[in-house]
Amino acid sequence: MDLAPVWDQIAQNVRAVPQSGLLLGAVASMAVGLLGSVVLRYSPFLGRLLRGLSTLGLICILLLVVLQLSRMDSRFDLAVPELGMPEQIVAGGETRVALSPDGHFWLKAEVNGHPARFMVDTGATLTAVSPDTAEAANLEPRRGGIPVRMRTANGVVAAQMTNIEEFRFGNVEAQGLDAIIAPGLGRSNVVGMNLLSRLASWRVENNTLILVPKAANPGSEAPER
Template identity: 30%
Template sequence: MGIGLALLIFNDASGDASGISSDTLGRVFYLGVLGAVIGAGILASRHRFGDMARNLALWLLVVLLLVAGYQYRYELQDVANRVTVGLVPGSPLSVTDSEGQNTVTLEKLPNGHFEARLSIDGKPVRVLVDTGATSTVLTTRDAERVGFDAEKLAYTIPISTANGNATAARVIAGEIRLGAITRRNMPLLVAAPGMLEQSLLGMNFIGALSGFDVRGDRMILRD
């Protein structure tokens, strides 16, 4: 250690010692000290060589798994998202490309519709994707879950639903999140009580994206 420190000190002025740069010499010195400490610890433990070799191999395997997990973290996250989509219908599969563009994929339900799990002002809401709906419409139950007082809303806006004509009230959502796609301060409609069975994701949200398309059983939304 003393010789290594001396070489580093004398090498600092010239930047070179026997053809070895200061950075390389510093790394060699560091690894040498680390190896000496580990070796001294192994010798002082007085364990059998076979036990020590097995323990070192296990620790090496743990380190390699951690490094591999970090290097492939995005691929592992993609696999986890795909598993979640398969287990929980409506779960969005989010992917970020090399240019930083977010893409969300929805799987078609057995009934032939696309369903999505939104987060509106931090509260989970299941919605039916309806490209024929001009606005995103919440049921009174979902509106109250988000935080709107359904009893104090003015249901004066006429809307057309699958169940016929109805009335709705206008509200503003601070944040709507669909996977990795987020929109803020977006106007929503709340259907009058009993007028809507399930909340709808309409074109005021979908139209704010750069594009979307349907490929077989998948709907792809691009931020």
């Protein structure tokens, strides 16, 4: 049995630990709890205090995880600006996107003013940008973001959460949109369901993708090619 792939996966997970503030916080809280259990024998007050701090730390981390997971689905939308997570807003007018010869729908978009092409992927939970696009658009990894692992042709890679201040295509404008910086995408970018689910509707008619924001302006259409 070849154990090399297993050890490679373990090594990748270990290297990803310092990149996750939430994971480091959870490990630190559990360590404090273990220390409290040891100290409890000699100093009950200090031991209980350390275990209480450990429990409080784990509860706070769980709350942060729940808040961030809720942002991936518009049905559980929570805007928490004080935690550095702005409200995700998608508004504008109807936009139509013609089917490309490769069988996909591609958008000519702007990420914080930087032009980039995005493929619409209804199977993707989150919008994803390549490292090149992230660098050009000045997207910074979110501190304390949920660890994200992506399976690519080259194996499982670590992706980092980020936030797009302004994302435009056609007549649609999104603000505060969550995304991931995905090294496995190469030069590609993907629009995921966290944007599509915030539209009033989206459908395909005659090989044309029709995107209608909740604040759509009647009669305002912008074809995408």
